[in-house]
Amino acid sequence: MSTTFWIIIAGAVATYLTRVGGHLVISRFDNVHPRVEAGLNAVPAAVLTTLVAPAALGAGPAEWAALIVAAAVSLRGGLMSMFLAGAAVLILARQFAG
Amino acid sequence: MSAEAISESNAKSDFWDGVRLSMPVVVASAPFALLFGAIAVDNGFSVLEAFLMSALIFGGASQMVGIELFGQHVAPWLIVLSIFAVNFRHVLYSAGLGRRIAHWPVVQQALGFFIMTDPQYAVSEARAQSGETVGFAWYLGLGLPVYVFWVIESALGAVFGKLIPDTHALGIDFLLPIYFLGLVMGFRKRPLWLPVVVASAVASTIAYKTVGSPWHVSIGAVAGVLLAVILPPHHSGVGERP
Structure with missing residues (x-):
């Protein structure tokens, strides 16, 4: 078996450990402390923000316009409509702003 | 049926x-x-x-x-x-x-x-x-x-x-x-949404510029989660258990 193959296998095992690890640790406790629960409730917004903020800051006017429009649409509409609106603005703005 | x-x-x-x-x-x-x-x-x-x-x-x-x-x-x-x-x-x-x-x-x-x-x-x-x-x-x-x-x-x-x-x-x-x-x-x-988002945005951006990718994700996430843990429970909407 090639080195590449073993890198893939080891990477897959490491990745699966991250996917079950949090649950295996937390499920050992019978009672989840309120502060831990508050922390877990903050996880989605906290992690997903880190996938947006640096990308947004490093971007330009076209991307900013797309994000602003998408955010505005998301206040009223669903995920799909905000996504399509953002993508449309992005493609359009890039024709002009590059 | x-x-x-x-x-x-x-x-x-x-x-x-x-x-x-x-x-x-x-x-x-x-x-x-x-x-x-x-x-x-x-x-x-x-x-x-x-x-x-x-x-x-x-x-x-x-x-x-x-x-x-x-x-x-x-x-x-x-x-x-x-x-x-x-x-x-x-x-x-x-x-x-x-x-x-x-x-x-x-x-x-x-x-x-x-x-x-x-x-x-x-x-x-x-x-x-x-x-x-x-x-x-x-x-x-x-x-x-x-x-x-x-x-x-x-x-x-x-x-x-x-x-x-x-x-x-x-x-x-x-x-x-x-x-x-x-x-x-x-x-x-969700309770604490804005403070958590701000904390994660700031921390991940600073980490991105200093420590670099991919660590900015974990660092930014931990910052937001820690904020929610540290703030008193009545802010986070999680009731103290009886």
Whole structure:
């Protein structure tokens, strides 16, 4: 078996450990402390923000316009409509702003 | 209809509800799967290896990082460690999702964690928040199309990699941040949402500029979560237990 193959296998095992690890640790406790629960409730917004903020800051006017429009649409509409609106603005703005 | 038939038809409609919700993710991740396949072959992977990596790891950002390091002939253990580091945020997702799927049989849970990605976790969490059960059929409907398309498109990208047209003009490189912003906005009714988002945004940006990628993800996430832990429970909307 090639080195590449073993890198893939080891990477897959490491990745699966991250996917079950949090649950295996937390499920050992019978009672989840309120502060831990508050922390877990903050996880989605906290992690997903880190996938947006640096990308947004490093971007330009076209991307900013797309994000602003998408955010505005998301206040009223669903995920799909905000996504399509953002993508449309992005493609359009890039024709002009590059 | 017998009770069994009713529950089976419920599972079916739950599955298709999930499939419907998976569509934006399938669309947004398609370019990255194609791109991954193309880059993988460019960096010395065979088509089969690119396919295997997508099928077994199923984590876009970590695959890109792994491929990039592989192309630079970095030591294998360091490539694996980097894949682990990029995927480390899943530990937090896993702890959160575990609360929602604790009623599943263990084998289903094991499979559920295997296909857990950022949107998979976030959409499940949103469903749990709205008071609905996160069932296996629904979860599978949400995750399976993303997985199947991801793996197939990676292989396609590896075979036809050079054919992707101008990705910048099509906005492909920025589709995922838009989608992730939508997920963030979806949680805006949660207590402490704004402080958490601000803390994570500031911390991840500073970390991005100083420590560098991919650590900014874990550092930014921990900053937001810690803030929620530190603030007194009456702010976080989690009642003290009797």
